[in-house]
Amino acid sequence: MFEILEKKVWLPEEPRIVEFLVKAPEIARAHRAGQFVIVIPVEGGERIPLTIADSDAKAGTISLVFQEVGASTMLLGRLEKGQTIPHVAGPLGKPTHIEKFDGAVVCVGGGIGVAPIHPIAKAMKAAGNHVISILGARSKNLMIYEERMKTASHEVKITTDDGSYGAKGFVTDALKGLIDGGTKVGCAVVIGPPIMMKFTCKVTEPYKIPTFASLNTIMVDGTGMCGACRVTVGGKTKFVCVDGPEFDGHAVDFDEMMARQRQYLPEEKLAKDRCASGRGTCQTV
Amino acid sequence: MPEQNAKVRAKNFQQVTTGYTEEMAQLEAQRCLQCKKPTCTIGCPVSVPIPEFIKAITEKDYAKAVAAIKRTNLLPAVCGRVCPQEMQCESKCVVGKKNEPVAIGRLERFVADWEASQGAAPVPPTPKKTGKKVAVVGTGPGGLICAGYLIQKGHDVTMFEALHKAGGVLVYGIPEFRLPKAIVQREVDYLIKLGCQLKTDFVVGKTRTIGQLMDEDKFDAVYIGVGAGLPWFMDVPGENLNGVYSANEYLTRNNLMKAFEFPNADTPIKRHKNVAVVGGGNVAMDSVRTALRLGADNAYIVYRRGMEELPARKEEIEHAQHEGVQFKILTAPVKVIGNKDGWVEGLECVEMELGEPDASGRRRPIEKKGSNFVMKIDAVIPAIGTGANPLLAMTTPDMQFNKRGYIVTENPQTGRTTKKGVFAGGDIVTGAATVISAAGAGRQAGMAIDKYLSDGEWWDPNAPPPPAAVPAAK
Numbered sequence: 074m075f076e077i078l079e080k081k082v083w084l085p086e087e088p089r090i091v092e093f094l095v096k097a098p099e100i101a102r103a104h105r106a107g108q109f110v111i112v113i114p115v116e117g118g119e120r121i122p123l124t125i126a127d128s129d130a131k132a133g134t135i136s137l138v139f140q141e142v143g144a145s146t147m148l149l150g151r152l153e154k155g156q157t158i159p160h161v162a163g164p165l166g167k168p169t170h171i172e173k174f175d176g177a178v179v180c181v182g183g184g185i186g187v188a189p190i191h192p193i194a195k196a197m198k199a200a201g202n203h204v205i206s207i208l209g210a211r212s213k214n215l216m217i218y219e220e221r222m223k224t225a226s227h228e229v230k231i232t233t234d235d236g237s238y239g240a241k242g243f244v245t246d247a248l249k250g251l252i253d254g255g256t257k258v259g260c261a262v263v264i265g266p267p268i269m270m271k272f273t274c275k276v277t278e279p280y281k282i283p284t285f286a287s288l289n290t291i292m293v294d295g296t297g298m299c300g301a302c303r304v305t306v307g308g309k310t311k312f313v314c315v316d317g318p319e320f321d322g323h324a325v326d327f328d329e330m331m332a333r334q335r336q337y338l339p340e341e342k343l344a345k346d347r348c349a350s351g352r353g354t355c356q357t358v
Numbered sequence: 359m360p361e362q363n364a365k366v367r368a369k370n371f372q373q374v375t376t377g378y379t380e381e382m383a384q385l386e387a388q389r390c391l392q393c394k395k396p397t398c399t400i401g402c403p404v405s406v407p408i409p410e411f412i413k414a415i416t417e418k419d420y421a422k423a424v425a426a427i428k429r430t431n432l433l434p435a436v437c438g439r440v441c442p443q444e445m446q447c448e449s450k451c452v453v454g455k456k457n458e459p460v461a462i463g464r465l466e467r468f469v470a471d472w473e474a475s476q477g478a479a480p481v482p483p484t485p486k487k488t489g490k491k492v493a494v495v496g497t498g499p500g501g502l503i504c505a506g507y508l509i510q511k512g513h514d515v516t517m518f519e520a521l522h523k524a525g526g527v528l529v530y531g532i533p534e535f536r537l538p539k540a541i542v543q544r545e546v547d548y549l550i551k552l553g554c555q556l557k558t559d560f561v562v563g564k565t566r567t568i569g570q571l572m573d574e575d576k577f578d579a580v581y582i583g584v585g586a587g588l589p590w591f592m593d594v595p596g597e598n599l600n601g602v603y604s605a606n607e608y609l610t611r612n613n614l615m616k617a618f619e620f621p622n623a624d625t626p627i628k629r630h631k632n633v634a635v636v637g638g639g640n641v642a643m644d645s646v647r648t649a650l651r652l653g654a655d656n657a658y659i660v661y662r663r664g665m666e667e668l669p670a671r672k673e674e675i676e677h678a679q680h681e682g683v684q685f686k687i688l689t690a691p692v693k694v695i696g697n698k699d700g701w702v703e704g705l706e707c708v709e710m711e712l713g714e715p716d717a718s719g720r721r722r723p724i725e726k727k728g729s730n731f732v733m734k735i736d737a738v739i740p741a742i743g744t745g746a747n748p749l750l751a752m753t754t755p756d757m758q759f760n761k762r763g764y765i766v767t768e769n770p771q772t773g774r775t776t777k778k779g780v781f782a783g784g785d786i787v788t789g790a791a792t793v794i795s796a797a798g799a800g801r802q803a804g805m806a807i808d809k810y811l812s813d814g815e816w817w818d819p820n821a822p823p824p825p826a827a828v829p830a831a832k
Contacts, residue, residue, distance in 0.1 A: 098563050099771035107664035113522055117616070119524070119624040145624055160522040162793045167752075293615065293625070296520050296561055298530070298587040305598055310591060329598055332383060332700035336600045340626035345622055 075156040078134060083217045089139045090185060090217060091150045092126070093158075098133030100125075100163050106196035107169030107187075107287065107319055111295040112137070113160035116147035121145050122292045124189030124264070124318070125164060126218070135161075138188035138217065144344035165295050166318045168287070171196045174259030178202040179251065180226065181244050181267020181273050183209045187218045189287065189294060190264045194225040197262075203227050205256070207247045209269070213238035245272050258282045263322060264289075267331045274322035286322035288313050304330050359464055364680035368650050371534045371618055374677055382607060383468040387415040390460045393452055398462060401450035403798030404431045404503070408447060408462055415465060415522035421476075423469040431549070432506040433499060433797060435474065435541045438467025440532060441794045442671050474544060481551050485512040490811045491578040493518060494554075495562045498526025499793045500583035500784035500800030503544060508551045508802030513811060516577075518554040518562050523614065526585055528793070530614040531606070535651070536674075539613070563749035568757070579779045579807045582765060583800055586785035588747045592740050594635060601630065601702030605637070605645045605741035611647050629653045630737035634705050635749050636660045636691055637741035638668040640792075643675065645739045646683050657683050658733070662690040662710050662723040688712070690723065692730065694738055705735040717733030744790050758819065764789060768817050774810075775817040781807055 079094035098282060109124040129137035141150045151156060171193075178197045182190040187208050198204045206226040211234045220341045223229050230247045231239025240247060244265075252258060258280070263273040264287040277284045290302040295314045302313035307324035311317065359377040359382075361367070378386065390412040398408045407426050414423035427434045443463035451459035473479055490513045494505045509515045523529050525542040533651075550556060562568065564583075571577045589604035591597050608627070611617040617627035633649040637825050638661035649657045659678070661668060664687050668675055672682030679685070688710045695704035699817040709729035712721035758766040758776040765782040768774040773781040781801030785791055812818070 099560070103565055115624075117623060119615070148624075160559045162520065162522070162561055163564060165561065165564055293607055293610050294521060294530075296564075296587075297608050297749060298589070300589045300591070300604040301607045302597055303591075312588075315588075329700070333598065333600060335700075336628075337626050340620065343621055344624060344626070351615060 074159060074162045076157050077154055080152075080154045083138070084140075084214060084255045086214070089150055090138065090140045090215070092136060092138045092188070093152070095135050095137060095161065096133060096159060097135050097161055100161065101128045101133050101135050102130045104128040104130075104135060104164040104192075105168030106171065106192040108160050108166045109162035109295075110135070110137070110163030110165060111292070112149065112151070112158060112342060114145055114158065116159050118148060119145045120160075120295065122147075122165075122289065122295055122314075124287070124289070125187035126191055127221070128192065135305070136188075138185060140185050143341050144348035147345070160323055165314060167316070169193050169196065169262065169319055171200050173201045176202050176257035176259030179248065179258050179261045180204060180206040180246060181263040181265070182206065182211075182218075182222070182263060183216060183244055183263075183269040185217065186263075186269075186287075187216075187222065188266030190262060191218055191221055191225055194222060194263050198225055198227070202259070205230070205251065207232065207244045207251075208239075209233070209244035209247075209265070210238075211235065242267065243272075245276050248273060248276050252276070252280055252282070260285070261322075262287070262319070267327055267334065270322065271327035272316060274325070274327075275334050278323050278344070284322040286325055287318045288320060288325070288330065288356075289318065290330060291336060304333070359461070361677075364677075364682075367535065367646075368647075368681035369653075373538060374535050377471055378464055378468045381417055383465060384418075386461050387412045387465060389453055390416075391452055397450040397452065398447040398460075401447045403446065403794050404801050406431050406447070406466070412460070412462075412465060413470065415469065420469050420472045422613065424473045427466060427469065429717050430801065431797065432503055433545055434466050435470035436465050436499065436528060436537060436545065437794055437797065438465075438470050439537050439541075442792060444672060446545045446794065466760050476540070478551075479514075479548055482510065484553065485510055487514070488512040488579045488811065490514065490575060491516070492807060492811075493562075493571050493575075493580045493780065495568075495580060495582045496520075496526060496584035497546070497556070497585060498585050498587075498784065498796060499528060500796035500803075501581065502549060503797045503800035504581045504583060504783075504804045504807070505554050506549055506552065506661045507801055508807060509549065509554050509803075511808045513808070514555075515553070516557060517549070518560045519556065519558045519771040521614065522558050522825075524556055524558060527587075530610045531644070533609065533613055533648055535647070536644065561749070563753045567753045568750065568777070569754065578811055579781065581773075581800070581803050581807060582750065582780065582782040582786060583784045583796065583803075584747065584750065584774070585796070586746050586764070586788050586790050590740070590745055591698035592691055592742060592744045594691055594693050596696055596702070599694055599696040599702050600700050601628070601737045602694055603737065603739050605635070605739055606744065608645055608739050609641070609648065612652075618652060627652065628737065632656045632733075632735045633737045633739065634658045634686075634691075634733060634735045635739045635741055636658050637743070638663070638670055639741065639743075640743035641672055641685075643670045643678050645741050647678055647681060649737070649739070650681055650683065657734075658686050659683060660686045660689050660691060660707060660733075661706070662688065663720065664688060664712060667720050685760060685805045686733070688723070690725065691738070695732065695769055702736055702738055703734070705733045705738055706730060707733060744785075746786060750786075762789070766819075768819070771802055772801065772806040772817075773799060774806065774817055779810070782821075
């Protein structure tokens with residue numbers, strides 16, 4: 074059982090964005106930037122992958138940020154400070170490759186993807202890199218983790234689709250502006266919606282900037298057993314849970330990945346509607 | 359043995375066979391000749407004293423029968439259901455030379471179920487504590503047997519499980535209709551009653567490494583029984599289309615996550631109408647029969663050799679046939695065909711014929727050129743085997759793995775790896791095999807670990823191999 078020590082609601086409107094500070098000493102001690110956990114929000118519930126947004130080995134805590142987009146995340150969001158999450162397993166996946174790059178490291182986070190990119194920015198900075206972060210959201214109220222990213226980076230650039238905060242436009246515009254403006258980029262890391270990752274990788278490709286995309290695919294066990302998370306990278310099938318979650322963004326078949334992510338849309342909708350009306354396991358929380 | 363009507367059971371997840379009644383068990387047990395040199399016991403990977411437990415049945419002393427089995431096998435309710443007895447104990451039965459062999463597996467199941475019907479299993483007296491700590495990594499059949507053996511020798515045992523439920527393949531792989539999960543839970547509960555600790559949601563290699571378990575957490579010995587769970591795919595075009603599932607994914611969704619109850623369970627599964635399962639082993643049979651139960655109109659086994667060569671248990675093949683599974687034998691998939699939305703709509707196959715026997719002793723399938731045809735299919739489930747998960751190899755640099763990722767051990771009797779104090783057995787050493795062979799390896803390792811904890815002796819993995827035995831002169 075994993076106790077929720079703090080709960081913060083970043084976005085109160087639905088679908089809400091919620092952050093938990095969770096007591097998980099063994100996971101916190103082992104966690105490295107880029108890794109994720111599998112969470113079961115309620116006994117009998119789904120196993121859902123969530124990237125770790127922060128960890129504190131001394132305090133024995135990890136931070137998890139999620140948006141209530143489906144029944145399982147809605148269930149998770151109902152838990153309050155002092156309650157427990159029945160199952161959290163990890164840290165899973167390979168850690169981000171951290172080194173001192175020749176040129177700035179650009180961390181690109183889109184929407185809720187800003188949270189999981191936070192430990193990567195932190196680790197890249199600690200390794201002596203000049204870290205520039207580009208944070209994107211549809212509008213100002215959806216911008217999360219800005220203060221923490223300012224601490225974890227040397228420079229932060231902000232874009233919103235509607236121009237309600239920072240520069241109007243997409244993260245790709247800011248990234249292109251940075252490169253064309255003469256900034257030497259040693260490596261880029263991107264986490265966010267698949268379409269945003271796809272186009273971010275397209276920006277860096279002609280410049281041959283090594284770009285790592287952290288993929289969030291459908292998973293069941295998260296430990297290499299089911300293969301549900303598979304993705305084609307450079308023509309080869311890879312498992313996101315054990316070979317990833319980060320891959321060479323220029324080699325990922327994003328279109329196939331997006332099609333695979335849509336596999337359970339009708340079921341997800343059915344479960345969400347039932348949850349909203351208080352049926353299924355939603356009754357138990 | 360009585361079983362549910364094939365048409366009825368093909369639509370539910372309840373047990374196919376309902377087990378012997380007491381009268382049936384009595385009649386069957388009396389067929390045993392009580393051989394002085396029991397060849398059946400030799401055929402059993404864990405050496406169950408078979409004549410002894412069958413004699414106890416004839417005396418109606420079922421408690422004595424269970425106790426006899428449990429001396430060497432703590433999982434009789436499981437093994438009585440899923441062991442390939444026809445290839446093991448029953449294949450060696452003397453009665454079987456002229457008639458049907460004694461149904462040892464069914465008798466084993468009968469006494470295990472009798473024990474379950476009596477309420478909680480009696481807990482043997484606690485042995486004297488040795489003060490030694492053993493970590494058992496993986497709670498499949500091998501891990502459970504090993505843990506049970508060691509706790510009874512007085513060692514402290516902690517079992518580590520990556521998933522949220524203990525049981526390994528017994529809970530995620532084998533369907534409810536063949537092995538009810540309540541039975542596995544009962545065995546796990548029994549181990550906990552004996553004093554074993556269980557840590558679920560604990561991924562050894564990630565949450566803690568093997569090295570950390572030994573150096574920091576002070577475990578005196580480690581048993582690795584993590585299985586070989588990484589699914590193999592067919593390496594044909596279209597394999598990542600929507601509607602292609604590894605057998606592990608399909609079975610895990612349904613068994614461990616109870617997706618057949620969706621939306622009352624949270625994990626979904628697709629109820630496809632035309633399903634092709636590629637492969638011919640027990641996992642393939644479990645998958646195809648699950649597809650039927652989820653409402654498939656056509657559920658096919660696509661297998662590149664003939665009916666004779668199917669590696670699955672005969673009983674499972676017959677059950678599948680009775681339930682309506684269609685066998686496309688001498689057929690191999692070459693391509694998965696998708697529609698414009700990325701979903702499977704067909705499976706292109708080629709006909710095969712059998713040539714000369716290959717290294718495995720089975721006749722090698724050869725493609726009939728130009729015999730390609732397309733099956734109308736909306737789901738494809740490769741059940742063609744599994745390999746070693748790389749998690750432990752990536753995080754245990756001071757232990758030797760072979761080229762295919764399996765752990766190198768001294769020999770099957772000891773299970774000693776190249777890292778002192780670490781033992782391994784089951785599929786992670788041999789490659790994918792059966793529940794009972796994993797249980798056998800767990801028992802052997804249990805004995806070896808117990809010995810190591812008393813004498814501390816190890817082997818030198820770098821020593822030159824002993825000279826080959828010289829054939830005796832004629």
